[in-house]
Amino acid sequence: MSQSTIESILQEERLFSPSESFSETAHIKSLEDYQRLAERAKADPEKFWAELAQQELHWFQKWDTVLDWQPPFAKWFVNGKLNISYNCLDRHLTTWRKNKAAIIWEGEPGDSRTITYAQLHREVCQFANTLKQLGVKKGDRVGVYMPMIPEAAIAMLACARIGAPHSVVFGGFSAEALRDRLIDAEAKVVITADGGWRKDAIVALKPQVDKALADGAVPSVENVVVVKRTAQDIHMQPGRDHWWHDLQQDASPDCPAEPMDSEDTLFILYTSGSTGKPKGVVHTTGGYNLYTHITTKWIFDLQDTDVYWCTADVGWITGHSYIVYGPLSNGATTLMYEGAPRKSNPGCFWDVVEKYGVTIFYTAPTAIRAFIKMGDHLPKARDLSSLRLLGTVGEPINPEAWMWYHKVIGGERCPIVDTWWQTETGGVMITPLPGATSTKPGSATFPFPGIIADVVNLDGNPVGENEGGYLVVRHPWPSMLRTVYGNPERFRRTYWEHIPPKDGKYLYFAGDGARKDKDGYFWIMGRVDDVLNVSGHRLGTMEVESALVSHPAVAEAAVVGKPDDIKGEEVVAFITLEGNYEPGDELAKELKQHVVKEIGAIARPGEIRFSEALPKTRSGKIMRRLLRSLAAGEEVSGDTSTLEDKSVLDKLRGEG
Numbered sequence: 001m002s003q004s005t006i007e008s009i010l011q012e013e014r015l016f017s018p019s020e021s022f023s024e025t026a027h028i029k030s031l032e033d034y035q036r037l038a039e040r041a042k043a044d045p046e047k048f049w050a051e052l053a054q055q056e057l058h059w060f061q062k063w064d065t066v067l068d069w070q071p072p073f074a075k076w077f078v079n080g081k082l083n084i085s086y087n088c089l090d091r092h093l094t095t096w097r098k099n100k101a102a103i104i105w106e107g108e109p110g111d112s113r114t115i116t117y118a119q120l121h122r123e124v125c126q127f128a129n130t131l132k133q134l135g136v137k138k139g140d141r142v143g144v145y146m147p148m149i150p151e152a153a154i155a156m157l158a159c160a161r162i163g164a165p166h167s168v169v170f171g172g173f174s175a176e177a178l179r180d181r182l183i184d185a186e187a188k189v190v191i192t193a194d195g196g197w198r199k200d201a202i203v204a205l206k207p208q209v210d211k212a213l214a215d216g217a218v219p220s221v222e223n224v225v226v227v228k229r230t231a232q233d234i235h236m237q238p239g240r241d242h243w244w245h246d247l248q249q250d251a252s253p254d255c256p257a258e259p260m261d262s263e264d265t266l267f268i269l270y271t272s273g274s275t276g277k278p279k280g281v282v283h284t285t286g287g288y289n290l291y292t293h294i295t296t297k298w299i300f301d302l303q304d305t306d307v308y309w310c311t312a313d314v315g316w317i318t319g320h321s322y323i324v325y326g327p328l329s330n331g332a333t334t335l336m337y338e339g340a341p342r343k344s345n346p347g348c349f350w351d352v353v354e355k356y357g358v359t360i361f362y363t364a365p366t367a368i369r370a371f372i373k374m375g376d377h378l379p380k381a382r383d384l385s386s387l388r389l390l391g392t393v394g395e396p397i398n399p400e401a402w403m404w405y406h407k408v409i410g411g412e413r414c415p416i417v418d419t420w421w422q423t424e425t426g427g428v429m430i431t432p433l434p435g436a437t438s439t440k441p442g443s444a445t446f447p448f449p450g451i452i453a454d455v456v457n458l459d460g461n462p463v464g465e466n467e468g469g470y471l472v473v474r475h476p477w478p479s480m481l482r483t484v485y486g487n488p489e490r491f492r493r494t495y496w497e498h499i500p501p502k503d504g505k506y507l508y509f510a511g512d513g514a515r516k517d518k519d520g521y522f523w524i525m526g527r528v529d530d531v532l533n534v535s536g537h538r539l540g541t542m543e544v545e546s547a548l549v550s551h552p553a554v555a556e557a558a559v560v561g562k563p564d565d566i567k568g569e570e571v572v573a574f575i576t577l578e579g580n581y582e583p584g585d586e587l588a589k590e591l592k593q594h595v596v597k598e599i600g601a602i603a604r605p606g607e608i609r610f611s612e613a614l615p616k617t618r619s620g621k622i623m624r625r626l627l628r629s630l631a632a633g634e635e636v637s638g639d640t641s642t643l644e645d646k647s648v649l650d651k652l653r654g655e656g
């Protein structure tokens with residue numbers, strides 16, 4: 001977070017209370033209601049979650065133990081049997097919701113589809129049978145590499161229906177990144193499309209899959225299913241590749257949901273950490289279903305008349321929890337949009353709000369800052385009066401962006417829920433409840449009932465009021481990650497031993513800095529590790545560095561984030577070259593492109609800085625703190641006494 005953002009946040013005093021009319025009809029109507037729930041949950045968390053699990057979900061068989069906690073390994077609703085696709089589909093078919101819109105899809109260019117619960121159920125059952133015909137069995141992993149089309153949700157729900165964990169890989173990742181993830185998950189099938197639409201152009205997806213699978217690089221993959229979306233020519237490998245529509249045509253729509261154990265894996269989703277390759281975050285069925293269900297219901301105050309739109313991509317956790325599972329489990333209408341604001345149609349988001357009468361809108365601060373830049377005339381030219389609730393996720397929101405969102409998009413009548421959470425937490429952890437919580441611009445406010453969050457120092461002791469510290473969670477919660485796929489030691493080390501456990505008490509370490517103010521409001525200050533947040537996307541500095549050093553010209557690379565007005569952070573790479581290479585614009589361009597090829601466009605460095613050497617400590621550690629200051633154009637302050645060669649710093653500043 002930039003210095004100026006931190007300063008403006010520290011001075012924030014404004015308070016916005018929910019309107020009486022909003023609170024009156026809300027699920028959680030007052031601060032007292034919230035406090036009562038939170039206190040009840042704290043006093044007896046297991047009872048609290050068990051009651052909700054009983055009330056809100058359908059179980060084929062009830063659990064016998066609510067929580068089995070062998071730190072840091074948790075099991076929720078032990079021996080319970082359920083199926084999340086049953087909870088998202090079948091149970092709504094016996095109610096009036098049978099013919100309610102489950103998914104409204106707005107595609108590019110100008111395509112649209114509305115799918116009712118009955119239709120979605122039929123398609124999911126057919127695709128579940130298709131997967132079975134391809135030999136997919138309970139426990140087999142399925143890769144999903146898709147654009148934002150309904151088939152992405154159908155594929156996920158079909159996997160869930162037969163108990164095959166899905167591993168969705170964001171469609172913007174490169175063939176190399178896709179290959180790594182498919183190998184790690186040992187995927188048996190990949191579901192993809194010929195291409196998708198992105199900003200007026202077709203992005204080829206199937207050719208990336210071909211590249212990822214080339215030369216038998218992923219031996220586990222036996223079949224590839226391809227949705228025809230953009231209809232350009234693609235290569236179909238006989239025996240391996242099949243068209244979705246061919247397979248679906250012959251598939252029976254009769255496929256009962258497999259009773260899954262609460263703790264059976266629902267999905268694996270890869271995310272960046274500060275070291276090593278992206279880790280496969282494992283989520284299981286029962287706890288995840290319950291937590292995403294209840295958070296969607298209370299935080300977005302879902303009512304049956306709502307048209308709910310979360311602008312994330314299904315390739316990220318936000319898409320999993322708050323486009324697909326949470327809303328559908330509640331029987332809501334969830335909107336999926338394939339497009340993105342672009343030069344030819346900068347007002348497209350507001351067109352979608354107006355066209356469908358969207359009532360709940362959930363997006364990222366980076367998008368809000370981009371809207372501000374595009375100008376107020378765009379939203380003002382559309383009728384946004386249907387909106388009643390706004391949300392943000394993915395990064396800290398600066399108070400100015402919050403105020404603009406409140407005024408220009410929300411017409412000063414919509415509460416804003418600033419939701420803090422992570423891939424690992426499965427669902428939102430710190431957030432206002434819109435009918436109950438008075439909000440302060442830039443603060444995610446309070447923990448969700450049942451979440452015991454705190455701000456502590458490295459000894460695990462709470463820090464004082466307004467003092468910065470580390471954000472932790474003190475008690476397991478239903479949708480917490482269960483492990484890192486194939487690497488329980490990494491799971492233990494990264495999340496549970498960063499702050500050493502004391503007296504058998506384990507703290508979940510989130511990797512974010514935070515503070516609590518005098519009223520107990522949480523203010524999230526950004527990552528405290530080597531993870532960057534570029535346009536709300538998580539990137540490990542080490543991933544980008546590995547991509548750079550895989551280029552023959554690069555001897556050493558150090559990557560840091562630099563504050564950026566729109567993206568939040570931008571990637572800046574400091575590079576030393578191999579002897580026979582000369583720095584220059586051409587090479588910088590080539591290196592940026594190389595990162596795109598290795599990871600994807602989201603990781604493209606904004607700036608490459610060549611240097612003769614990198615600042616290191618005597619023990620050889622790169623001093624990133626110095627590089628961060630240099631990248632931001634700030635004075636290099638603080639202690640530089642451990643720097644091995646002081647002249648390096650002068651050279652980097654251009655003074656050497």
Ligand code: WTA
Pocket residue numbers: 271316317318392393394395396397418419420421422423424444510511512524525526527533536537538
């Ligand atoms: C950041 C996205 C401040 C945070 C759901 C976290 C936020 C990381 C907020 C997780 C917020 C997310 N305020 N920071 N409301 N929401 N973050 O795994 O640094 O892609 O650790 O999950 O995003 O990113 P991830």
